[in-house]
Amino acid sequence: MPNIQLFRRFAMTAAVLAAPLLAVPAQAQGDLLVAPTRVVLTGGGNAELVLSNIGTTEATYRIGVELRRMTDDGDFVEVNDTEANATEKAAAEMVRYAPRRITLLPGQPQSVRLSARPAPELPDGEYRVHMSFRAIPPALSPEEAQKQAAAGGLMIRLTPVYGITIPVFVRKGQLQAGASLANPHLVKSGNDSFLEVTVNRSGNRSVYGELIGKSARGEALFNLRGVAVYPEVAARSVRIPLNPEQQARIAAGPVKIEYREMPENGGQLIAEMTSAIR
DSSP: OHHHHHHHHHHHHHHHHHGGGGGSGGGOOTTEEEEOSOEEEETSEEEEEEEEEOSSSOEEEEEEEEEEEEOTTSOEEEEOTTTOOHHHHHHHHHEEEEOSEEEEOTTOEEEEEEEEOOOTTSOSEEEEEEEEEEEEOOOOOHHHHHHHHHHTSOOOOOOOOOEEEEEEEEEESOOOEEEEEEEEEEEEETTEEEEEEEEEEEESSOEEEEEEEEOTTOOEEEEEEEEEEOTTOSEEEEEEEEOHHHHHHHHTSOEEEEEEOOGGGTOOEEEEEEEOOO
């Protein structure tokens, strides 16, 4: 029970902080908040997620499991049952969750239970699914239905369906991973500027952390959180958005780039490099 209460307090606090951001297109997740946003089960076990409705009306969400593969530019492609490899099929079969549909009143949190039990005969490795939480559009109100009937014809109602997808990892056995950084350079895309860097991965599991840029004096230049490289790719390109001031400071001298675990995971250094960037 203490864990559930802790998750609920975290979810409600995060809801207050995130509410102003939901109007931004990049935060197109409707009024649903999920905490945590990443689950790692070592050797199997149980976990809980907390879903919170931070909107002003009742909302219903469908919960499911998907298979996705990372591409070398960090995007994801969906994998159907016929395309899934043995590792992906095993991941989908071992992860259990409940409930599969949930209705939340405004401001109401509710927990979703997860469990995974890797079979003893499974090879050591990292198994991953992506849990999805998708809004179910509400049914027509009696007034809307009456208007549609009175119109005497077909009415089309376009309703956006919001959703959040988070990764769930099951790690079996003694797994190791490392990383290195390479080829940092400036790129432009339309009116936007980026620092592009390649993150190389080694070992038999994913790496996950943040990219931090520092000047020769140790001044902070940028910080990009949540950078992952999954086992299906050996390397991926990461683009870090830059404003004009950041771009000028990066071009002025050598930059030290660090790839570190997330602070909540200890902040350990995974890889680093120093380079003049053009």
